Amino acid sequence: MEPIRIELPIGWSMGSVNAYLFTEPEIVLVDAGVKSDACWDMLADGLAAHGVAPRDISRIVVTHPHVDHFGLAARLVAESDATVWVCELGAPWLVDTARMWTERLDYYRRDLLPPLGLTPQTNDMILWSVRELAASADPVPAGRVVTFRPDGVLQMGGAAWQSIHTPGHASAQTVFHQPETRRLLSADMLLAVAPAPVIDQPAPDGRRAPSLPLFMRSLDAVAALDIDIVYPGHGRPFGDHHAVIARQRERIAGRKAQCLAYICDGQVTIPELLESMYAHQPPEGRIAGLWMLLGYLDLLLEDGAVRAEEAGGVYHYHVIQ
Numbered sequence: 001m002e003p004i005r006i007e008l009p010i011g012w013s014m015g016s017v018n019a020y021l022f023t024e025p026e027i028v029l030v031d032a033g034v035k036s037d038a039c040w041d042m043l044a045d046g047l048a049a050h051g052v053a054p055r056d057i058s059r060i061v062v063t064h065p066h067v068d069h070f071g072l073a074a075r076l077v078a079e080s081d082a083t084v085w086v087c088e089l090g091a092p093w094l095v096d097t098a099r100m101w102t103e104r105l106d107y108y109r110r111d112l113l114p115p116l117g118l119t120p121q122t123n124d125m126i127l128w129s130v131r132e133l134a135a136s137a138d139p140v141p142a143g144r145v146v147t148f149r150p151d152g153v154l155q156m157g158g159a160a161w162q163s164i165h166t167p168g169h170a171s172a173q174t175v176f177h178q179p180e181t182r183r184l185l186s187a188d189m190l191l192a193v194a195p196a197p198v199i200d201q202p203a204p205d206g207r208r209a210p211s212l213p214l215f216m217r218s219l220d221a222v223a224a225l226d227i228d229i230v231y232p233g234h235g236r237p238f239g240d241h242h243a244v245i246a247r248q249r250e251r252i253a254g255r256k257a258q259c260l261a262y263i264c265d266g267q268v269t270i271p272e273l274l275e276s277m278y279a280h281q282p283p284e285g286r287i288a289g290l291w292m293l294l295g296y297l298d299l300l301l302e303d304g305a306v307r308a309e310e311a312g313g314v315y316h317y318h319v320i321q
């Protein structure tokens, strides 16, 4: 059967998030909105339109552990016998939620933000936004969580869906591909417009993963799939994934070239580049811009087009001639 889209309200920029329902042979819900009464009511209505109540759900499958995709999972398992299925890479965010958010805050405050050289007010705004997100997710009891391998197989709607690990927007992002019917549940990996890569804390002994370069490689992986319809995490389903991917590659290549041009022009710090690249956005709207900018710089570093030097504790970027 086709996944049934249930559009749920969220409080921030993208306006809504999708959950997908399979009613046969068992009730499976892919993603579970944000933790809010408005979202819960809309989900209950969406389920009821197909003769389903929250208590009837047997499985909730989480595409990636962002709060707009698993926000109601804890409430759903409290009201049903459902288990929550998530890729093993993302499970700690569902089970050990407080520790993961504390680690992210500590990483941002101690390691990520200081060498970016942003103002204390901007850093406070970023940390505040992380705390806001942390407050909008409840943990799921460990006994109700079932993990699957990043490249495993899930049964949904009477068909076998292949899980594919596609890091970039989220390091634990998975998409689900059904090869016979050529369907892709793309979550936030492939949206009509590319989402910002959210920076995750690295493993305790590791370095930050370059999220936009990873996203580009994940785009290549999705481009190679045979797909007729994409069911995205936000917005309406669409076809022609090759055209959507081509547009995103072109946009990212263009912005990367702009970033390089600004560096050539002598704008060599993150605050300078952010000001130039995101002049069209108010300061409070520039967090997603900052993640994109770090992504363009990661691409330029990977290309060998620029090098980063720390001077006075702050990164300076220089063009490699």
Ligand SMILES: [Zn+2]
Pocket: 017, 066, 068, 069, 188, 233, 234
């Ligand atoms: Zn999302």
